[in-house]
Amino acid sequence: MDPRPHGLPVLSRQRSASLAWGLGGLLLALLLALRVDAGLAWDSQRLLRGAQPLGELALRNALAVQELVQQLPGRDEPGRIAAVNDFFNQRIGFRSDLDLYGVTDYWASPLETMARGAGDCEDFAIAKYFTLVAAGVSQKKLRLVYVRAMDLGLAVPHMVLAYYPTPDADPWVLDNLVPGLRPASARPDLTPVFSFNAEAIWEGVGSSPVKGSATERLSRWAAVLRKAREEGF
Structure with missing residues (x-):
């Protein structure tokens, strides 16, 4: 199922990869209700307590x-x-x-993914995001990116995590389908549509903000943030 918030346009593939992945896109809305509390630190013991009743696989992965x-x-x-x-x-x-969940589109929390030992593209990106934040990487350098990925000549919905060493850098792409890290400029098969983290949401390269509430458009992300905090992230 297409996880793109209603109203966000699909970007033209004629745009250059460097422009498409640039951080110059217009900030659409601050997700004030979704800001990570600076006082809420990584709590590994909370993660282990949450994993224990979920079974051996969850505990081993935690x-x-x-x-x-x-x-x-x-x-x-x-x-x-x-x-x-x-x-x-x-x-x-x-x-x-x-x-895994009996529905066509579900965004799992890190512990839900650990408990099943499996997930789809969103679940990989989400687990990597929260683990990197727990390891001290600033969330300002991380964005989950919804893209259109070319596969056998067809554009299919996909999600990756992008890491920006500096605000204007060519970001590195963390992709569950491609081993290793590659700069976005080396991934012409991916066309960004929108990106987000715990602070904000961006249209890929658009010039006009999307109207309406960002929290409503990303209700699945709001739910994941709440669950991840409860899990110790």
Whole structure:
């Protein structure tokens, strides 16, 4: 199912990759109700307590995430990005929302994904986002990006995580379908439509803001933020 908020246009593929991924897009709306509380720190014990009643797989994956986050401060930021991307791409399998949750579109929290050991593209991006924030990467450098991905000549809905080392940088793309990290300029198969994090939502390269409430347009993201906080992220 297309997770694009109602009213957001699909971008022209004639735009250059660097323009499409640039951070110069107009800020559409601040998600004030969704801001991460600065006093709410990563709580690995809360994560483990939440995982325990969900079964052995959930607890094993939660322990692995705890260990990963503890190790990451010893690495530089690009090293943290690569480690988290590899961790989830190697540990989590791809399965559709219909198989996992019985619905066509569901955005899982990190612990829900850990408990099943599987997820779809949104679930990979969400788990990577919260784990990197827990490891000390500023959420200002991270965006979940809804894209149109070219697959066998067809544009299909997809979601990735983008990391911006600096505000005007060519971002690195964390993708569950492509191993390793690649700059967005090297991914002409992806056309960004909109991007967001816990602070804001952006139209890819549009010049006009989308009308209406951003929180209403991203109600699934609001639900994920609430659940992730309860899980210790």
